[in-house]
Amino acid sequence: MSSRVDTLSTLTEKLKQTINEIQDQYESFIDSNQLYKQGKINEREFFASIGDYLIASSAMNFITVQTIFEIRSMVEKKASTNNQTERLSSPSAAAPSQGGIGISRSTAESQMPRADQFSLPKPQQPTFKALQTHDGQGSVNSSENVQKKTTKDCTVCGKAIPKQAKFCSRCGNSQ
Numbered sequence: 352m353s354s355r356v357d358t359l360s361t362l363t364e365k366l367k368q369t370i371n372e373i374q375d376q377y378e379s380f381i382d383s384n385q386l387y388k389q390g391k392i393n394e395r396e397f398f399a400s401i402g403d404y405l406i407a408s409s410a411m412n413f414i415t416v417q418t419i420f421e422i423r424s425m426v427e428k429k430a431s432t433n434n435q436t437e438r439l440s441s442p443s444a445a446a447p448s449q450g451g452i453g454i455s456r457s458t459a460e461s462q463m464p465r466a467d468q469f470s471l472p473k474p475q476q477p478t479f480k481a482l483q484t485h486d487g488q489g490s491v492n493s494s495e496n497v498q499k500k501t502t503k504d505c506t507v508c509g510k511a512i513p514k515q516a517k518f519c520s521r522c523g524n525s526q
Contacts, residue, residue, distance in 0.1 A: 379403070379404070380403070505521065505524065510522070
């Protein structure tokens, strides 16, 4: 049991450390976002900060799941140990004791949610902008009419953005 406790304490310490690191990555990402909006850093640096934050976030999620599995394993082990002790000490092994956890492995597994109980949201349909093509004489083909129907101009900077957009992709202001 002490090795499990050692593993759990190691995992929780690692999780605390990762949470502190991801906070730093998050703040760096927010700073990069503001600098990118102001045009002070290029796309490469901006996407590098997104990547660093994503990696740190994934590491934190992984360690969190490991910690949860370790806790679950400890609870199951304690429940099975309590059930074995109960069977040895009392003639009626069917009734759980009031002082222990009082669940067996089969009871714990039956209470665990199954994967088929959850439903994922349906994917959103992507919206594509029509490409403008020129016919050699300088006039724009009918795709211009399609673009005018599906886009609007930003109220601050004037950039063409999707009609349903709530924020401008250039200046970030709400619409």
